[in-house]
Amino acid sequence: MAHQVLASPSMKVRVMPPMLRGFLWAGIAFLLTNSLVASIRPDVGHPFVNEVSITIGWVAALTGWLLGVGAYEGVVLPLFGVTPRIGQATDWRRYFAFATDHKVVGIQYLASSAAAFILAGSIAMAMRIELASPTIYFFHYSDQYLAAVGVHGTIMMFAVATVALVGGMGNYMVPLMIGAKNTVFPRLSGLGHWLIPAGVLTVAMSPLLGYWTTGWRGYEPLGSQDPSGIIFYYLGVAAMALSSTIVSLNMVTTIVFNRAPGLTWPRLPMYVWGVLTVSILNLIWLPEIQMTFILELLDRLVPLNLFNAAGQPLAELELFWLFGHPEVYIIVVPGFALWNEIIPVMAQKSLFGRSWAVIGLIFVMMLSGMVWAHHMFTNMRNSEILPFAFFTEMISIPTGFGYMAAIGTLWQSRYRLTTPGLLVLMSMFNFLLGGISGVYLADPPVNLQVHDTMFIVAHFHYTIIGGMIFTWIAATYYWLPKISGRLYSEFWGKFLSIWIFIAFNTAFSTMFLVGLEGMNRWVPAYPPYLHPLNLVISLAAWALGTGFVLHAVHIVWAWRKGPPAPDNPWNGRTLEWLTSSPPPPNNFAEVPIIDESFYVYGDAVKPAARNWDRLKPS
Amino acid sequence: MDLVIFGVVWIILSVLAEWGFNHIRANTMYYLISNEGTIAHHAFNFLTTVLTPIFLFVIWYLIFAAIRFHAKSPDAKPSPRQSTKNGLFTTVWITGAIVVNVLFWLHPTAADMEQIFASQLPSKNRHDLIVDVTARQWEWIFSYPQYHLTQTVNAAGQDELVIPVHRKVEFRLRSYDPFHTYDIEAGVIHSFWIPAFGLKEDVIPGETRYEYIVATHTASYYTNPEVRVQCAEVCGPGHPWMEAPLKIVTARQFKAWIRHQQLLEHVVST
Amino acid sequence: MPPETSALDTQRHGAALRWGFRLFLGIQLIPFIVLFTLRYELDGYYVAPTVNQWLGVAENILMLASLVTVWQGLTAIRENDRETMQRRLKWTSALGALYLALLIYDWSQRVVPVGTRFGGMFYTTIGVSAFYTAAGLFVLVATVVRTGRVVTDAQNHWDVEAAAWYWVFQGAIAVLMNLYLHWI
Structure with missing residues (x-):
C-alpha cells in the first residue's frame, strides 16, 4: 500500500506541495484544452476563450487539479497497477493533499465547508449592505447584486448545507460510531473532497464570465439568456454534487457492511441513521440534478430548444424542484438526528421513543420526494395543487417525531446546559419557527401571496441556518474534544451562542414581516415604505455574521490552544467516546463488540461495548 | 408537580396569545383588498389560531426545560428519572399531529381551493x-x-x-x-x-x-x-x-x- | 490490508465492494430516467422519419457483441485463464471503439436538426450514453494494463469484475437508448 513507502526516510522523494501542483496542472490543462478547442471550433470569429472552450477546458482543469492534488499517485497509478514512489504524508501536510483516512477526509470537508460558509456569508453581508437602503448604492448594477445572490445561495447549498454534516461530520464520526476501522471506498472518498474547493472556486469566479441573474435555482429560459457566468454555476454545482454523491455512496456502503459485531440495525446510533437516510436522498437526487444541469448547459451551448418557449420552460422547473425539495431535507435530516444524539448525552437520560425518532427520519426521507411541486403553486394546474398541498402538510407529522423524542427525553431530566446542549435547544426553537411558517406556506391561498417574497427567504433561512447551521455549531462543540483532544471555553461558547441566537431571530423574524408587507425576492432596490424594517434586518444580519466569525475564531483557538480534554468529557455512550482523543489511525485497538444499547442511561447500565476497556490504543 | 406548572403556564400563555392575536387579526397580512386576498387572510388567521397553542407548547417547553431541568453542576450524573416510553404522551402527540394536519388540509386548504376553482369556472365568468x-x-x-x-x-x-x-x-x-x-x-x-x-x-x-x-x-x-x-x-x-x-x-x-x-x-x- | 486481516474480513470487504458498486450502477440509471422523462414530456414517442433506423440496429449489434466478449473475459478469469481474459477484454475495447465510430458517423449525417424538440433529445440522450461508453473504454484499457502488472487470478479479480459489470451496464443503456430513439 502506498502510504507505507514514506516510512523509510531514505526513500523520501521531493515533490511539490500537492495543492500547488494541483493549481499548476489545472492551469496547464485549461490552457492546452482551451487552445485546442478554440483552434478546432468550426465557426470563425469566436473569441479565443469562448463558452464551449471554457466548458471543456474547465473539465480538463478539474481533472488536472484532482490528479495534481494527489489522485495521480492515489488513484490513477494504482488503477494501472503501478506502485507510486510517493506515499501519503503523516504530519499536518496530509490535510492538504489526497488522503484515505476517513478522519482526515472529514476534517478536510469540515474545513472546506467552513471556508465556503465564511465566503458565502460575506456575500450575504454585502447583500445586506445593499438592502439597508431602498435604492441601489453599494453594488453598481442590479445584475451584480443578482449574481451575488446566486453565488451566495449556490455555495451555501452545495458546499455548506449539503456537505458539512454529511461529508464533514459524517465522514469523521460515522465509522467511529459504528466501530469501523475505515470506510469501504477510502480512495474514492479522498478524491471526493477535492471536488468541493474546485466547485466553490468555480462558482465564486462565475461573475468573471458575466453577472448571471437567476439565483441558485437557475430557472430557464432566463438561464440560457443570461451572461456566460451561469456556465460556471452549472459546472461548479456538478463538481460539488459529485462530491456529495461520492460521500453518500461511501457512507451507505460503510454503514451496511462495516458495522462492528453486535451493532445491529436496531442499535444503530441516531446520527448514523440520519447520515444513512440523507445519503439515500443524495444518491437519488444528486445524479438527477447533475443531469438536469448538463441538459441546461447543452441547451445553452449547442444551443438546443429544450427549455424555452419552443420547448418546455416548466420542464426545467419540475426537474429542478424534484431535486430541490429533497435537498432541503438533505440539509436538515442530519440535524434532527443530532438533536437526539446530543440531548440524551447531555441529560444522561435514556432516549425517549427512539424508534419513533428513527421512523420520523425514514418517513421524512420518503415523503420528501412527494412534496416538491409546492415550490410551483404559482405555475401549476389546479388539479395538481391539492395532492402536493396534502403531502406538504403531512410531512410535518414525521418531522414532529424528532421533537417528540427530544421533549420526552428532556422531561424531568438533569440537563447539562453546556454550549452544545444550549445550541441544540436553540436549534429546535429556530426550526420550530421555520416549520410553523412552513405550515402557512403549505396552504395554497396563503402561499400564492407570500411565494417569492421575503417571507419565503425568512422561512428557509430559519430551517437552514436555524436547523442546520446551529446544529452544525453544536456538533462541532460536542465533538471538538474528540477531534482535537481539547476543550473550548464554556463562557465564550455560551456567550457567542446567545449572541447568534438573538441576532438570527431579530434578522429573520423581521424578514417575515417584510415579506408579508409586500417585498419580493431578488431585488437590490425596493419601494421606500419597506426601508425601516430592512434596516433592522441589515443591522441584525451584520451582528449575526460577526457572531459566526467569532464562533469560528473561538473554535480555532480551542482546537489549537484549549485546555486538554479527557477522552470522554460528556460521558457519552456511543463508540467514538471509547477510543482516545483524537482517535488513532485505525480508530480502535481492537474491534468493539456491542451488546448494549447506546441510549440507555441509569445507575446500573454497563458500557455499550463488551470490550470497552481494551478499545483505546495503549 | 412539573406537569401542573408547565400545563397551567402553557394554558395562560395560550389564552393571552390568542387574546392578543384577536386584536391584530384584521391586519395580519397587512393590506388585502380582493376576494381571493380575503380567502388567504382568513386561512392565515385560522392557521394562526390553531397553531398558536402548539407553537407555544414547544417554545414554552424548551424554555421550561432549560430553566427547570438544567443540571446545577457540570459532572455527569444520570438523570434521576429514566424512561423510554410513555404511551399516553406518544399517542396524544401522534394523533394530535395527524388530526391537526388532516384538518389543515380539509380546512382551509381544500375548502378554499374549492372556492377558488369555482370562481374560475367559465360559467361564472x-x-x-x-x-x-x-x-x-x-x-x-x-x-x-x-x-x-x-x-x-x-x-x-x-x-x-x-x-x-x-x-x-x-x-x-x-x-x-x-x-x-x-x-x-x-x-x-x-x-x-x-x-x-x-x-x-x-x-x-x-x-x-x-x-x-x-x-x-x-x-x-x-x-x-x-x-x-x-x-x-x-x-x-x-x-x-x-x-x-x-x-x-x-x-x-x-x-x-x-x-x-x-x-x-x-x-x-x- | 493490514496483515492481521482475516479471511472472513477479506470476504466481507469483497461483498461490500460488490454491493457498493451495484449501488453506484443503480444510481447511474437516474440520469437516464431524467432524459427519458424529458423526452416523453417534449416528444412523447415520436421518432423523426429521417432517422436511419438500420444504422441504429448496426450499432446495437456491435454493442451486444461486445457484451458477449466481456462476459467471456470474466468467465475466463474465473477459470484462472488470464491470457484469454485479456484477449477478450481487448476484443471488447475494439468493438466498443467501433461502436463509437459508427455513432459518430450516425451523428455526422445530421439527419435530424439539432434545434428541434426531437433533435435536442436525440443528440443529448445518445451523447450521454456515448459518454458512458467512452468511460467504459477507459476502464477496459486500464484493466487490461493493470491485469498485466498485478496478480490477477480466480481469487483476485475484483477489477475485472467491476470493469465487466460497468461495461454490461453501459451496454444495456446504450442498446436501450438506441432502440428508444431510433425505433420506438
Whole structure:
C-alpha cells in the first residue's frame, strides 16, 4: 500500500506541495484544452476563450487539479497497477493533499465547508449592505447584486448545507460510531473532497464570465439568456454534487457492511441513521440534478430548444424542484438526528421513543420526494395543487417525531446546559419557527401571496441556518474534544451562542414581516415604505455574521490552544467516546463488540461495548 | 408537580396569545383588498389560531426545560428519572399531529381551493372586464381589448393598470416581447403579483394563463404602496423595477379613464 | 490490508465492494430516467422519419457483441485463464471503439436538426450514453494494463469484475437508448 513507502526516510522523494501542483496542472490543462478547442471550433470569429472552450477546458482543469492534488499517485497509478514512489504524508501536510483516512477526509470537508460558509456569508453581508437602503448604492448594477445572490445561495447549498454534516461530520464520526476501522471506498472518498474547493472556486469566479441573474435555482429560459457566468454555476454545482454523491455512496456502503459485531440495525446510533437516510436522498437526487444541469448547459451551448418557449420552460422547473425539495431535507435530516444524539448525552437520560425518532427520519426521507411541486403553486394546474398541498402538510407529522423524542427525553431530566446542549435547544426553537411558517406556506391561498417574497427567504433561512447551521455549531462543540483532544471555553461558547441566537431571530423574524408587507425576492432596490424594517434586518444580519466569525475564531483557538480534554468529557455512550482523543489511525485497538444499547442511561447500565476497556490504543 | 406548572403556564400563555392575536387579526397580512386576498387572510388567521397553542407548547417547553431541568453542576450524573416510553404522551402527540394536519388540509386548504376553482369556472365568468397583460423584459403592458386599447399609460408615460371596484376582472397573462427587434417569442418567466390582492400567478413563455379577481376597495399606489403590479419571479437585471402603479376606481371614474385613454390612442375622436 | 486481516474480513470487504458498486450502477440509471422523462414530456414517442433506423440496429449489434466478449473475459478469469481474459477484454475495447465510430458517423449525417424538440433529445440522450461508453473504454484499457502488472487470478479479480459489470451496464443503456430513439 502506498502510504507505507514514506516510512523509510531514505526513500523520501521531493515533490511539490500537492495543492500547488494541483493549481499548476489545472492551469496547464485549461490552457492546452482551451487552445485546442478554440483552434478546432468550426465557426470563425469566436473569441479565443469562448463558452464551449471554457466548458471543456474547465473539465480538463478539474481533472488536472484532482490528479495534481494527489489522485495521480492515489488513484490513477494504482488503477494501472503501478506502485507510486510517493506515499501519503503523516504530519499536518496530509490535510492538504489526497488522503484515505476517513478522519482526515472529514476534517478536510469540515474545513472546506467552513471556508465556503465564511465566503458565502460575506456575500450575504454585502447583500445586506445593499438592502439597508431602498435604492441601489453599494453594488453598481442590479445584475451584480443578482449574481451575488446566486453565488451566495449556490455555495451555501452545495458546499455548506449539503456537505458539512454529511461529508464533514459524517465522514469523521460515522465509522467511529459504528466501530469501523475505515470506510469501504477510502480512495474514492479522498478524491471526493477535492471536488468541493474546485466547485466553490468555480462558482465564486462565475461573475468573471458575466453577472448571471437567476439565483441558485437557475430557472430557464432566463438561464440560457443570461451572461456566460451561469456556465460556471452549472459546472461548479456538478463538481460539488459529485462530491456529495461520492460521500453518500461511501457512507451507505460503510454503514451496511462495516458495522462492528453486535451493532445491529436496531442499535444503530441516531446520527448514523440520519447520515444513512440523507445519503439515500443524495444518491437519488444528486445524479438527477447533475443531469438536469448538463441538459441546461447543452441547451445553452449547442444551443438546443429544450427549455424555452419552443420547448418546455416548466420542464426545467419540475426537474429542478424534484431535486430541490429533497435537498432541503438533505440539509436538515442530519440535524434532527443530532438533536437526539446530543440531548440524551447531555441529560444522561435514556432516549425517549427512539424508534419513533428513527421512523420520523425514514418517513421524512420518503415523503420528501412527494412534496416538491409546492415550490410551483404559482405555475401549476389546479388539479395538481391539492395532492402536493396534502403531502406538504403531512410531512410535518414525521418531522414532529424528532421533537417528540427530544421533549420526552428532556422531561424531568438533569440537563447539562453546556454550549452544545444550549445550541441544540436553540436549534429546535429556530426550526420550530421555520416549520410553523412552513405550515402557512403549505396552504395554497396563503402561499400564492407570500411565494417569492421575503417571507419565503425568512422561512428557509430559519430551517437552514436555524436547523442546520446551529446544529452544525453544536456538533462541532460536542465533538471538538474528540477531534482535537481539547476543550473550548464554556463562557465564550455560551456567550457567542446567545449572541447568534438573538441576532438570527431579530434578522429573520423581521424578514417575515417584510415579506408579508409586500417585498419580493431578488431585488437590490425596493419601494421606500419597506426601508425601516430592512434596516433592522441589515443591522441584525451584520451582528449575526460577526457572531459566526467569532464562533469560528473561538473554535480555532480551542482546537489549537484549549485546555486538554479527557477522552470522554460528556460521558457519552456511543463508540467514538471509547477510543482516545483524537482517535488513532485505525480508530480502535481492537474491534468493539456491542451488546448494549447506546441510549440507555441509569445507575446500573454497563458500557455499550463488551470490550470497552481494551478499545483505546495503549 | 412539573406537569401542573408547565400545563397551567402553557394554558395562560395560550389564552393571552390568542387574546392578543384577536386584536391584530384584521391586519395580519397587512393590506388585502380582493376576494381571493380575503380567502388567504382568513386561512392565515385560522392557521394562526390553531397553531398558536402548539407553537407555544414547544417554545414554552424548551424554555421550561432549560430553566427547570438544567443540571446545577457540570459532572455527569444520570438523570434521576429514566424512561423510554410513555404511551399516553406518544399517542396524544401522534394523533394530535395527524388530526391537526388532516384538518389543515380539509380546512382551509381544500375548502378554499374549492372556492377558488369555482370562481374560475367559465360559467361564472361571462361579463368580465378583460385585461390582457403582457410581461416583457422589463415592462408590464396592459391592454383592454373590449375597449380597443392596446397600451394604457398614465400622464408620466408609465404603463398603468386601472380597474373598477366590485367587478370581476379577467387577467390574461402572457410572456413575450412585442417590441423585440427580431424574436418576439423571446421571453422568460415572470410572476404577476399585486401585493394588495393576495395572489400571484407565474407568466410562462408559450402559455396563456388566466387570473380572476374582484377588488373590494378603491385604492391606488399613492394611497398604499402595496397597490402595485410587481414582478415576483426573477427575470434578469431589470427585475426590481418591473412594476407598474395600479388604481382601483369606481365605475364612473373607470368609464372616464377609458374615454381618456381612447382619446390618447385615437380610438375615438373628440 | 493490514496483515492481521482475516479471511472472513477479506470476504466481507469483497461483498461490500460488490454491493457498493451495484449501488453506484443503480444510481447511474437516474440520469437516464431524467432524459427519458424529458423526452416523453417534449416528444412523447415520436421518432423523426429521417432517422436511419438500420444504422441504429448496426450499432446495437456491435454493442451486444461486445457484451458477449466481456462476459467471456470474466468467465475466463474465473477459470484462472488470464491470457484469454485479456484477449477478450481487448476484443471488447475494439468493438466498443467501433461502436463509437459508427455513432459518430450516425451523428455526422445530421439527419435530424439539432434545434428541434426531437433533435435536442436525440443528440443529448445518445451523447450521454456515448459518454458512458467512452468511460467504459477507459476502464477496459486500464484493466487490461493493470491485469498485466498485478496478480490477477480466480481469487483476485475484483477489477475485472467491476470493469465487466460497468461495461454490461453501459451496454444495456446504450442498446436501450438506441432502440428508444431510433425505433420506438
